[in-house]
Amino acid sequence: MIDKPNLEVEIAGIKLKNPVMTASGTFGYGEEFSPFIDLDKLGAMVLKGITLNPKMGNPPPRVIETPSGMLNAIGLQNVGVEALIKEKLSQLQKYHTPVIINISGDTIDEYIKIAKRLDEVSESKKIAGLEINISCPNVKKGGMLWGTNARSTYKVVNQIRKITKLPLIVKLSPNVTDIKEIAHSAEEAGADAISLINTLAGMAIDINSARPKLANIHGGLSGPAVKPVALWMVWQVYQTVKIPIIGIGGIMKAEDAIEFIIAGARAVQVGTANLVNPEAPIEVIEGIKEYLAEKQIDDINKLTGSLII
Amino acid sequence: MANKRKKVRLVLKTKVKIFFKEKIVSDPDIYLMGLSASLIANEAKPGQFIHIKCSKDNYPLLRRPLSIHRIDKEKGEIYILFQVVGEGTKLLAQKEVGDNLDVLGPIGNGFNIYPESKKIMIVGGGIGVAPLLALCEGSIRQEKEVRVLIGALKKELVIEEENFRNLGAKVDVATDDGSYQYKGLVTDLLERVIKEGWLADQIFACGPKPMLKKINEIALKANIDYQVSLEERMGCGIGACLGCVCKIKTKGKKEEKVKYEYKRVCVDGPIFEGSEVVWDD
Numbered sequence: 001m002i003d004k005p006n007l008e009v010e011i012a013g014i015k016l017k018n019p020v021m022t023a024s025g026t027f028g029y030g031e032e033f034s035p036f037i038d039l040d041k042l043g044a045m046v047l048k049g050i051t052l053n054p055k056m057g058n059p060p061p062r063v064i065e066t067p068s069g070m071l072n073a074i075g076l077q078n079v080g081v082e083a084l085i086k087e088k089l090s091q092l093q094k095y096h097t098p099v100i101i102n103i104s105g106d107t108i109d110e111y112i113k114i115a116k117r118l119d120e121v122s123e124s125k126k127i128a129g130l131e132i133n134i135s136c137p138n139v140k141k142g143g144m145l146w147g148t149n150a151r152s153t154y155k156v157v158n159q160i161r162k163i164t165k166l167p168l169i170v171k172l173s174p175n176v177t178d179i180k181e182i183a184h185s186a187e188e189a190g191a192d193a194i195s196l197i198n199t200l201a202g203m204a205i206d207i208n209s210a211r212p213k214l215a216n217i218h219g220g221l222s223g224p225a226v227k228p229v230a231l232w233m234v235w236q237v238y239q240t241v242k243i244p245i246i247g248i249g250g251i252m253k254a255e256d257a258i259e260f261i262i263a264g265a266r267a268v269q270v271g272t273a274n275l276v277n278p279e280a281p282i283e284v285i286e287g288i289k290e291y292l293a294e295k296q297i298d299d300i301n302k303l304t305g306s307l308i309i
Numbered sequence: 310m311a312n313k314r315k316k317v318r319l320v321l322k323t324k325v326k327i328f329f330k331e332k333i334v335s336d337p338d339i340y341l342m343g344l345s346a347s348l349i350a351n352e353a354k355p356g357q358f359i360h361i362k363c364s365k366d367n368y369p370l371l372r373r374p375l376s377i378h379r380i381d382k383e384k385g386e387i388y389i390l391f392q393v394v395g396e397g398t399k400l401l402a403q404k405e406v407g408d409n410l411d412v413l414g415p416i417g418n419g420f421n422i423y424p425e426s427k428k429i430m431i432v433g434g435g436i437g438v439a440p441l442l443a444l445c446e447g448s449i450r451q452e453k454e455v456r457v458l459i460g461a462l463k464k465e466l467v468i469e470e471e472n473f474r475n476l477g478a479k480v481d482v483a484t485d486d487g488s489y490q491y492k493g494l495v496t497d498l499l500e501r502v503i504k505e506g507w508l509a510d511q512i513f514a515c516g517p518k519p520m521l522k523k524i525n526e527i528a529l530k531a532n533i534d535y536q537v538s539l540e541e542r543m544g545c546g547i548g549a550c551l552g553c554v555c556k557i558k559t560k561g562k563k564e565e566k567v568k569y570e571y572k573r574v575c576v577d578g579p580i581f582e583g584s585e586v587v588w589d590d
Contacts, residue, residue, distance in 0.1 A: 028549030035320050036547075048551075057571055061542040063552035068367040070544070077551045077571060224367045252367065275545040275552075276362065276371060278322060278413070 005292035006299040007285070009043070011244050011267050012167035012192030014098050014128045016043035019300055020257065020285045023248050023271030024049050024102035024131060024171070025074065029088035030095075036278035041285065043267060044098040047088070049133050051103075052110045054080035059215040064204050069225030069250070070272060071202055073216035076104055081114050089125040098128030100169065108159050119164040130166050132157060132191075135173030135198035147173040147198075150185040161190030169246065172196040172237075174226075179233045180240040187241045194237060195246035195269060197230045223272040224250040231263050238264025238305055252280065254287020261288075264305040319352050320416055320547065324409045328386070332402075334468060338393040339436065340402050341378070347385025349414050353377050355443035356538060356580045359389070359414030360546035363397040373397040374543050374575070376440035376515070377415060390469070392436040416546055417579045420444050420513055420536055422451060429453045430502075430509035430533075431478070432524060434460040434495055434516025438469050440538050442476075444513055449477050456481070456507065460495025460516065464488040496523040503531050510534065512583075525583040535583035541574045548576035556587035 007018040021044040027033060030045045039045065057077025064071045079088065084101070092099055101118055105111035111132070118127055134147030134156060146156050157170055170186040172179060174197035183194050199220025204213040212218070230249025237245055247260030248269040257268045273280035288300065297303060329343030349359065360372040379388035393402050404410065422429065422444075429448045433441045438459060448455045455478040461467045462485045473480045482490040483498040491498045495516075508531065514524050515538035528535035544552035554571035555578070569587045572578065 026545075026550060028547075032545075032547050032549040036322055048549075057551060057554070059556075060554050060571075062554065063371075063542050063544045063550070065369050065371055068370060070370055072544070072550070072552060074551050077554070223370050272370070275550050278545070278547060 002296050002298045003293055005289065005297060006301070007289065007292075009266050009301060011246065012129055012169055014044065014100075014167050016098065016267060018043040018285050018288070019261065019267035020281050020288070021046055021100070021246065021267055021269045022274060022281055023269035024133065026271040026274040029084070029091070030099070031088070031091045033274070033278050037282050039095045040097055041282055042097045043285070044100055044128065045092070046100045046102055046131055046269060047084070048078055049076050049102040049104045050078050050081050050084050050114065051076060051105065052081055052114050054078065054083065061213065061215055064213040064219070066202070066204055066221065067225060069221050069223030071204055071214060071219035071221050072199070073214045073219035075216065081117050085117070085121050085125060089121075089127070093126060099126060100129045100131050101127055102131040102133050102171070104133040108156050111156055111160055112163055115160045115164045115166070119166055122166055127166065129169060129192075130160070130164070131169040131171050131195060132160060133171050133198070135171050135175075147182060148176050150181045153182050154185040154189040157186050157189035157191050167192045169193040169195050171198055173198050174229060174233055175201050180236050183237040183241050187243050191243060193244045193246060193266075194241060195248055196237060197226070197233055197249050200226055200229065222250065224252055226250050227256060227259075231259055234260055234265050235263040235307065251284065252276075254284045254291060257284050257288060258291055258303070261300070261303045262305070262307050264307070266301070266304050320413060321348055321352075322411075322413050323348060325349065325412055327404055327406050327408050327410065329388075330404070330406050334466060338402060339468060340391055340393070342389050342391070344387050344389065344410065345385060346387050346412070349412070350380055350382050350385045350387050353380045353387060353415040354419040355380070355447045356420035356440050357415040357417045358440070358579060359387070359412045360416055360543070361401065362411040363400040369396045369400075371397075371544060372413065372546060373401065374416070374540070374546055376538070378439050378442050379446070380443050390436070390439040390442075413546055416575055418577070420447075420538075420580050422448055422453070423511060423534070424451075426453060426510035428507070428509045429455045430499070430512045431455060431457045432460070432495060432499055432512065432514040432516070432520075433457070434514075434520040435462075435466070436468075437514070437516030437520075437538075440515050441513065442469055442472055445473050445476050445478050455479070456502065456509070458483065458495050458498050458502070460498070460520065462486065494520070494523075496520055496527065499524060500527055503527065508533065511536065514538070521583070522588040525586070525588060528583055536580050537583045537586065538579050539574050539581055539586070540579065543575055546575045548573050555581070556589070557581065558585050558587060
């Protein structure tokens with residue numbers, strides 16, 4: 001009888017006590033969730049995307065519901081890398097869960113400056129790794145543009161690779177013609193892992209006013225609505241790269257996470273579910289445990305890519 | 310207050326039981342609902358809200374923020390007052406007495422009644438009266454003299470008038486069509502009351518944005534402190550997603566080109582000083 005299956009996984013050299021991370025942008029800077037869950041129970045925390053300088057973000061409305069999903073156009077509002085280091089990371093020092101910083105830039109130079117700065121403080125502030133956001137659909141410059149082209153993906157990842165030894169996770173955009181090509185470029189450029197998918201670009205219209213429901217006109221779709229798309233992309237990328245994959249997209253409960261793992265994900269990120277149920281990541285961890293026990297699987301790693309066709 | 314550090318407020322994720330439900334207005338449908346929620350009632354203050362999961366599944370996906378209408382700490386009960394406007398509130402209205410609701414709360418900063426204030430003016434437009442009854446009760450408990458102005462389209466849509474009066478407030482009503490009491494906008498009524506010489510130390514308001522904006526002008530002119538309850542499309546309700554922001558003027562940063570920043574309605578608000586809100590939208 002297996003009643004204590006192994007949940008530990010390793011991503012990009014980062015040891016996680018379980019494969020459940022929080023997705024950037026849905027988990028604030030971590031501390032917001034401490035009234036609801038024990039942050040030490042998480043596999044890892046990926047914090048709100050950070051830029052070199054503080055960013056004020058887009059005008060409201062920034063979030064709109066769509067069938068089984070939501071569109072957001074926050075516009076990367078964030079405190080900037082210095083305030084992150086000084087204030088937000090300091091608050092997290094008391095926890096033992098690996099902290100991964102999601103970084104964004106308008107230019108390669110900005111990515112490099114942030115990565116360098118975080119590299120400098122990575123030991124004192126216990127930064128486990130970087131997630132490179134080359135896939136945000138809601139900012140005017142940079143963002144998704146990097147991740148929609150194999151060459152620019154290579155360029156930005158490779159440049160960051162050169163200046164830091166921190167584990168690099170590259171977060172891919174689904175808004176591309178061939179996700180495999182982009183994933184391959186990221187791997188070639190030195191990424192240690194790939195996370196996917198970021199949100200799908202979309203829009204919604206108020207038919208009474210004939211105006212877009214989001215002030216930004218378009219936004220990124222997330223939630224259960226995108227899960228089939230995300231799963232298909234994870235499966236494709238799994239067949240393309242050797243580095244570990246982190247599955248993201250509409251994971252609300254353990255069953256969703258398990259689908260991603262079977263499709264090839266080594267770990268998963270819970271995103272939009274955090275906005276509905278702050279306890280969601282913990283429930284997902286518990287559910288995975290139960291599933292493994294029920295199926296008598298002694299190690300979560302055996303589930304990765306176990307899809308039978 | 311000298312202490313700049315924010316007080317840690319207790320927010321709970323909890324199941325609460327509906328013990329009371331009544332449709333108080335039809336077309337548009339407005340419901341009053343009582344919830345057995347001793348933990349929330351114990352923590353709650355006027356102006357805060359609870360974030361309710363209205364659906365069982367993923368449609369609609371997000372929670373719905375609803376003002377706490379009334380707080381009974383002794384009985385461990387809170388009330389919500391809501392109008393059916395979309396899928397979420399429609400599902401909520403279908404819940405029955407005895408059903409449980411999954412809620413987060415109490416959330417937000419709440420109204421700030423100053424100890425030195427003697428006279429309080431409360432202005433509610435439409436369903437905007439929802440957070441104001443608890444405020445009225447709190448003000449009267451602090452022995453303030455309270456006047457309430459309620460604005461509605463027509464007589465049938467005037468809500469909670471008697472309840473404010475029963476608390477001991479003087480209540481006046483403005484209807485757009487003149488079918489009840491003062492004919493015109495509640496903001497015109499407010500101007501009249503001020504002109505007549507009833508000057509409040511604080512004005513509190515909740516309702517449609519044009520009303521809130523107009524009251525800001527009136528309050529500025531009369532030099533009266535003004536607090537407003539804002540709403541915005543909301544995601545998490547716990548300050549993490551930055552979905553529900555509003556434009557708030559930045560203070561003391563003259564050198565910066567941008568004179569405002571986006572603050573979260575959920576945890577930085579939902580109550581803001583009228584004078585700090587950028588009313589351009």
